Amino acid sequence: MNREQISLRNENYGKKIRAIFDNPLVMNLMPLIGFLIVLVVFTILTKGKIIQPTNINLILGQVYVLMIAATGVFMIMTVGGIDFSQGSILGFSSIIISWVSHYNIVLAVICGILGGAVMGAVNGFFHVRFRIASFIVTICTMYLFRGLCEYITTTGPVAASVGVVVLNKTWLKMLLTLIVLAIGFFTFTFTRIGFDLKAIGASENAARFSGSRPAFSKFMVFVTAGALTGFASFLNVMRVGSITGTAGTQMETQILIALVLGGMPINGGSKARFTNIIIGVLTYSVLQTSLPMVFTQSATQQLVQGIIFLIVVALTMDRKNIRVIK
Amino acid sequence: MTKTILVSDKVNKFFGNTHAVNDVSISFNSGEIHGLIGENGSGKSTFSSMLCGIHPISSGKFLLEKKEINADSIVEANRLGISMIVQEMGTLPGLTVAENIFLGDEDQFTNFGIKNTGAMNRKAQSYLVEYGFEHINASRMVDLYSFEDRKLVEIVKATYFKPKIVVVDETTTALSQAGRESLYHHMNRIKAEGGTIIFISHDLSEVLEHTDRVSVLRDGEYIGTVNSDETTEDDLKNLMVGRELGEHYYRTDFGESYSSEVVLSVKDISVPGFVKNVSFDLHKGEILGIGGLSSCGMREVGKAIFGAAYDRTGTVTLTDGTTIDNVLSAIKNSIGYASKDRDNESIVLESSIRDNITLPSLDLLAKNGIQSAKKLNRFAKKNAELMKVRMSGISQYVSQLSGGNKQKVVLARWLGRGSNILVLDSPTRGIDVGVKADIYALMGELKEQGKSIIMISEEMQELLGMSDRIIIMKDGEINGEFLRSPELGEEDLIQKMI
Numbered sequence: 001m002n003r004e005q006i007s008l009r010n011e012n013y014g015k016k017i018r019a020i021f022d023n024p025l026v027m028n029l030m031p032l033i034g035f036l037i038v039l040v041v042f043t044i045l046t047k048g049k050i051i052q053p054t055n056i057n058l059i060l061g062q063v064y065v066l067m068i069a070a071t072g073v074f075m076i077m078t079v080g081g082i083d084f085s086q087g088s089i090l091g092f093s094s095i096i097i098s099w100v101s102h103y104n105i106v107l108a109v110i111c112g113i114l115g116g117a118v119m120g121a122v123n124g125f126f127h128v129r130f131r132i133a134s135f136i137v138t139i140c141t142m143y144l145f146r147g148l149c150e151y152i153t154t155t156g157p158v159a160a161s162v163g164v165v166v167l168n169k170t171w172l173k174m175l176l177t178l179i180v181l182a183i184g185f186f187t188f189t190f191t192r193i194g195f196d197l198k199a200i201g202a203s204e205n206a207a208r209f210s211g212s213r214p215a216f217s218k219f220m221v222f223v224t225a226g227a228l229t230g231f232a233s234f235l236n237v238m239r240v241g242s243i244t245g246t247a248g249t250q251m252e253t254q255i256l257i258a259l260v261l262g263g264m265p266i267n268g269g270s271k272a273r274f275t276n277i278i279i280g281v282l283t284y285s286v287l288q289t290s291l292p293m294v295f296t297q298s299a300t301q302q303l304v305q306g307i308i309f310l311i312v313v314a315l316t317m318d319r320k321n322i323r324v325i326k
Numbered sequence: 327m328t329k330t331i332l333v334s335d336k337v338n339k340f341f342g343n344t345h346a347v348n349d350v351s352i353s354f355n356s357g358e359i360h361g362l363i364g365e366n367g368s369g370k371s372t373f374s375s376m377l378c379g380i381h382p383i384s385s386g387k388f389l390l391e392k393k394e395i396n397a398d399s400i401v402e403a404n405r406l407g408i409s410m411i412v413q414e415m416g417t418l419p420g421l422t423v424a425e426n427i428f429l430g431d432e433d434q435f436t437n438f439g440i441k442n443t444g445a446m447n448r449k450a451q452s453y454l455v456e457y458g459f460e461h462i463n464a465s466r467m468v469d470l471y472s473f474e475d476r477k478l479v480e481i482v483k484a485t486y487f488k489p490k491i492v493v494v495d496e497t498t499t500a501l502s503q504a505g506r507e508s509l510y511h512h513m514n515r516i517k518a519e520g521g522t523i524i525f526i527s528h529d530l531s532e533v534l535e536h537t538d539r540v541s542v543l544r545d546g547e548y549i550g551t552v553n554s555d556e557t558t559e560d561d562l563k564n565l566m567v568g569r570e571l572g573e574h575y576y577r578t579d580f581g582e583s584y585s586s587e588v589v590l591s592v593k594d595i596s597v598p599g600f601v602k603n604v605s606f607d608l609h610k611g612e613i614l615g616i617g618g619l620s621s622c623g624m625r626e627v628g629k630a631i632f633g634a635a636y637d638r639t640g641t642v643t644l645t646d647g648t649t650i651d652n653v654l655s656a657i658k659n660s661i662g663y664a665s666k667d668r669d670n671e672s673i674v675l676e677s678s679i680r681d682n683i684t685l686p687s688l689d690l691l692a693k694n695g696i697q698s699a700k701k702l703n704r705f706a707k708k709n710a711e712l713m714k715v716r717m718s719g720i721s722q723y724v725s726q727l728s729g730g731n732k733q734k735v736v737l738a739r740w741l742g743r744g745s746n747i748l749v750l751d752s753p754t755r756g757i758d759v760g761v762k763a764d765i766y767a768l769m770g771e772l773k774e775q776g777k778s779i780i781m782i783s784e785e786m787q788e789l790l791g792m793s794d795r796i797i798i799m800k801d802g803e804i805n806g807e808f809l810r811s812p813e814l815g816e817e818d819l820i821q822k823m824i
Contacts, residue, residue, distance in 0.1 A: 169735050192688040199674045199685055206674045209634060209665065210685040210739070211657040270677040270723075 013077050028113040031263030031276065034312050035283040042290040050290045059282075059289045061239070064173045065090070067281045068232035070255045072120075073185045074277050077259060080201040080268035081127065081134035085277070086229050086255055089119045090248030093233035095152055098160035098243050105163050113230040117144025118146055120226020123217035134222075142252065146245075153245040160237045180228065185274050194307065197221065201268030258284035260313055269320035283312075331356040331522055332377075332491055337386035339372050339546075346372045348546040349386070359513055359523040361533040361554065364543035364567055365554045371719065373543065374493045377524075378404040378410040390490070401430040407490035409483075411497045412783070417468045424450035424464040427483045453486045458508065474505050481512060492516060493524045498532060507651065510536055530559045542566055545610040575763055575821045576791025577770055580812055584612035584794055585783050588645060589778050590661075590747055592631060595640030600626035602802040603640070613769060613779045615793030618823050620784055623802035625666060627783045628751045632656045634661040657686050662740025664733065666752040666782075672736045673724050680706035682735050709742035714764065730761030737768065748772070751782040766792060786816045798822040 042050050049055060069086055076083045078213045096115045100108035119141070126137045152158070188194035196217055199207040204214045237243065262280020287308060291301045332354040332746040339347035354360050377388055379397030380610055387394045388470045390406060397403035398571050400410070405583045410416075417426045424447045430437070431608040435446040443465075450464035459569040468476055475498060479656050485492055494513065513536065527533050534554050542549040542565040548567050567575070590608040595601060600623040608614055616624045630638040633652040650656045656663070665671035668811045673682050684691060689700055707721045713734040717727065724735055735751065740748060753769075754762045769779055769792060784791050791794050798806040798819055806822030808814055 152752065169551070192692060192695075192697060195681060195685060195688055199677060200523075202674045202676045203670065205670050206672065207685070208653060209632075209663060210674070210682075211654055211669045211689075212685070213654070268676070270681060 028263075028273065030315070031261065031279045031283070033061070034261065034263075034315065035279050035286075038283055038286055038308075038312070041110070042205070042286060042294070045289050046293045049293055050286065055289060055293075057233045058100050059285045060170070060174070062280055062285045062288060064177045065236045065239075066251070066254060066258060066285070067149065067226075067277065068178050068235070069229045069251065070258055070277050070281055071180060071314045072221075072228035073255045074184075074259060074264065074272070074274070075188075075197060076225050076270045077264055077266075078197045078201050078272040079214075079221055080204070081218065081221070083123065083138045083222070083225060083258075084135060084252045084258070085119070085123060085138040085142040085278045086225070087248040087251035087253075088142050088149065089116050089226055089229045090236060090251055091149040091232050091243070091246070092119065092145050093230040094240075094243045095149060095158050097164070097233055097237045098158045100163045101161040101237070103160070105167075108164070109231070109234050112233045113227045115231020116233065117223050117227040120222040120224065120229075121219070123226070124222030128215050128219045138252075146249075149247065150245040157242045157244045158221065159242040164234075164237055170311055173235050173238070176231075180231065184277075185217045188274050194215075198268075198270045198272060201272065202270050257309060259308070259312050328355040328358070329390060330354070333375070333389040333632050334373075334754065335387050335389060337373065337376060337388065339369070339376060339381065340384045343495045347543075348375070348385075350543065350546075351550040352548060352551065354522050355539075356490070356522055357517055357520045358538040359517055359525055359536060361537035361540035362524055362543065363528075363530065363566060364391055364528045365539060368543040368566070369445065369546040370543050371495060372546075374410065374495055374526065375522060377403070377491070378408055378493060380410075399468065404430065404487070404489065404575060404630050408493070409485065409487075409489040409491070410495060411477075411480050411484045412495050416483075417476045419467075419469045421468060422447070422465055423454075423462055423468050423471070423479055426468050426479055427453065427464070427486065431487070446691070450482075453482050457482050457512065474501055477501055478505065478508070481509060483730045485512060485516060486799045488516075488519065488523065491522050491524065493526070494528045494649055496528065498527055498529065504613055506734055513601065528660075530562050533562070571669070576766060576787075580810055584773070584778075585610040585776075590631070590645075591641075591643045592627075592638040593641045593643070594631050595627070595638055595642065597623070597630055597635050597638050601630065601638075604802075604804055605640075606804070607798060608778050608780060609778045611773050612794045613773055613781060613792055615789040615796040616780060616782045616797060616799060617784065617786065617819060618799035618805075619788045622799040622823070624799045625751055625780045627799070628663065628749045628780065629665075631749050631780065632661060632665070641768070657743070657745075658742065660746040662686075662743065662745035662747070663748065664736045664751060664753060666742070666755060668732055668736065668755075675725045675734055677722075677724060678721045679710055679715065679724055679727075679735055682724050683709050683720075683739045683742055686739055690743070705742060709738040711766075712741070713738040720736075728761075729755075730757040730764075733757055734761070737765070741772075747778050747779075747780070749780045749782070751779060754783075754785070754788065786819050789819065790814060790816065800824070 069090065073083050073086060093112045093116045097108045097112040100225055123134070123138055123141055126132055127134045194206065195213040199210065199212055200214045200217055204290045208214050237250070240247065258280040259276055260266065260280070261283045262276035262278070263273065264276040264280065287305065293306055295301045334350055334352050335348045336351055337347055338349060350369070350373060351617060362370050362374070363461070368696070370382065374389065376383045378401045379402050387396070389395070390408070394407050397406055397408065403409070414809045418429065427450045428446055432441060435442045447465040452463060454460065454462050454754050456820045459482065462471060462475055462479060468479060471479070494509070497509065513525070516523060521819070524532065525537055532558065537554045539551055540554055540557065540562065541551040542562065544566060552561065587610040588607045589610050593605045594603050596603055604627055618624050618625060621798050626635060629815060633650050633656040644659055646658055648662065650659060669675050674685070680703060684702045688697065691697060693706055703720065710717065710720055715738060716731050724732060727735065747823065754765055757765070772779060781792060794810050796808045796819065797804055808818065
């Protein structure tokens with residue numbers, strides 16, 4: 001074969017491979033395939049340790065808080081926004097819950113949710129009212145809320161009442177997470193809210209001319225995300241028992257990475273699927289738990305983690321709708 | 327003795343699914359003014375953009391003096407001897423007049439990397455004087471001059487270097503009579519010097535008066551070339567539209583054909599900067615045309631009726647006294663709107679046909695707030711098929727459809743919702759003739775069913791052909807009103823527009 005034929009053949013292979021990736025079924029399944037590959041690879045690398053019951057429990061232990069908080073951020077990303085303040089919101093709501101839990105646990109949960117909602121409302125208000133890009137607003141409030149956490153905990157960590165800590169049961173946490181996911185899934189798939197959010201993410205202007213209310217919806221999405229993280233804080237307090245000023249640090253990046261691993265389109269819009277949350281959080285948690293088993297040094301862990309994220313995202317992300325890379 | 331200077335050989339252009347220019351082969355002579363006409367969307371501007379290096383050619387070639395040219399930028403085209411005066415703004419704000427004139431050609435004033443601004447200004451000023459535009463100062467910012475003066479600057483910019491080919495793309499609409507005369511004068515000067523002008527205009531009498539030959543495009547295809555002095559405007563129109571459509575393209579009925587019942591009453595609406603105290607009534611079964619120049623405020627009137635202009639004052643009221651103040655109340659009260667900016671305001675481009683059709687009707691389709699996928703699918707399918715949308719299925723993305731089919735999706739969503747009042751802004755803009763005829767036919771049917779339509783349009787033929795009543799706007803105000811009549815002509819409308 002001469003060079004031209006080879007290049008033609010290679011081009012044809014390229015086309016065929018692209019055609020496979022462009023198939024909508026394959027595209028929807030990519031994140032799931034990614035999850036399975038990660039699972040299989042790490043089962044082999046850890047010589048099966050990762051699928052032993054104790055480790056599965058360890059993985060699930062991380063999943064609950066992340067899954068609930070990611071549900072809120074999923075909605076924010078569907079309308080095309082992003083939120084970096086979720087970790088700080090988790091920290092502050094956790095402090096509120098710990099405080100109030102000494103009086104009444106139900107009241108503590110309600111206060112935690114309300115606190116999260118108020119912080120989300122601050123995000124939404126500045127984003128919608130002053131038309132500031134959501135990533136700017138939430139980077140600012142990330143520091144703002146974190147500052148509040150540190151300020152309150154200067155004299156020492158805030159301990160929750162024992163009543164909360166004894167609730168730290170796997171079945172309860174799993175039940176609460178499933179309830180949140182079920183409500184989220186139902187709202188997103190079977191009410192007009194999901195349709196509106198997707199339309200707004202795809203084209204805010206066109207959505208407005210179709211009877212959606214972009215400004216109101218965007219504000220409400222931030223409030224809801226805050227409230228959900230407020231609720232996730234309750235599960236966080238159960239597990240930790242006592243809250244320091246750094247509680248929830250880095251959670252915002254964990255959520256975003258998990259969603260992207262799950263196939264969430266960065267710019268939001270019609271291609272957002274509720275399953276992005278579940279698959280993404282599971283993939284992330286498997287990676288998080290198994291890396292220390294394979295690589296003992298934490299520096300190596302971070303390095304490998306970064307490389308794996310890049311590879312998975314590069315392979316699974318749907319770029320069709322992204323014209324401008326920001 | 328005429329000499330061929332430029333030949334286009336089977337030039338094609340595709341934009342996605344749209345075949346904008348289809349195998350166009352035309353030859354242009356040196357020392358002639360060559361008209362290029364066709365309806366909106368017929369491919370004239372696309373054709374000339376390819377010649378000038380703005381769009382790449384899909385297939386085919388341009389031969390300038392028997393050599394194939396393939397400019398990939400305007401600067402490159404200029405170097406080859408081809409320049410263009412464009413339809414929209416062609417000058418860059420924030421630069422001086424001189425900098426605009428010599429844009430892309432600054433090197434002639436640069437010595438050892440340093441620009442000699444003084445020499446550039448003097449040279450520019452001498453050109454301006456030579457062209458008779460002494461009132462323009464080359465060293466001042468171009469922003470300080472009016473739209474018309476900036477067009478004059480563009481004329482200098484496009485022609486000072488004695489190009490072989492100059493494309494004049496609908497420049498005259500922006501110019502006053504004096505500006506036009508000056509443009510014609512320079513066109514003739516270039517012609518006398520052996521250059522070629524490709525003159526694109528919608529004004530057929532102007533085309534016949536100032537050109538030697540005219541080529542006609544229709545739906546991207548080359549129809550033919552005629553000698554201007556042997557041709558009438560009607561001949562050109564027939565070539566542009568195509569004879570077979572002449573008869574049943576528009577409505578053919580005349581006389582009162584709508585009820586006297588008022589369905590929508592617009593009273594004293596104003597939108598700062600666009601609309602001043604506009605009032606009118608819309609009747610049941612009426613097609614009300616609103617026309618004017620593109621900046622006359624008619625689009626904002628459409629948006630204001632649909633509740634989409636935030637700073638509107640005045641009232642929009644239905645028969646039962648309901649007032650329309652926002653998009654939601656408009657949709658709830660049976661008003662539908664198709665924007666001129668279809669891709670940004672009428673449809674969600676990166677979304678499926680199903681989602682687009684169901685979006686405004688979600689409240690009607692829900693049962694206790696719960697949406698059923700089956701019901702949504704059935705609703706979307708029914709309305710898409712009713713409108714004969716050409717699609718692979720309702721889950722196809724709207725971004726893959728042609729302009730005409732997108733517009734059908736827009737209409738399908740409002741008809742599905744059961745809207746009784748439709749505000750259609752430029753309903754056939756960028757739509758090919760076949761779908762155009764479908765849309766006109768649909769408008770006629772809707773009228774029969776007693777629905778009312780407000781049609782905002784820049785195309786006078788469309789206004790005259792479809793409207794029961796025409797309102798002409800000028801500078802944000804109503805400047806004239808006409809009833810449907812066979813005697814009514816374009817001239818009557820134009821008089822009220824300018």
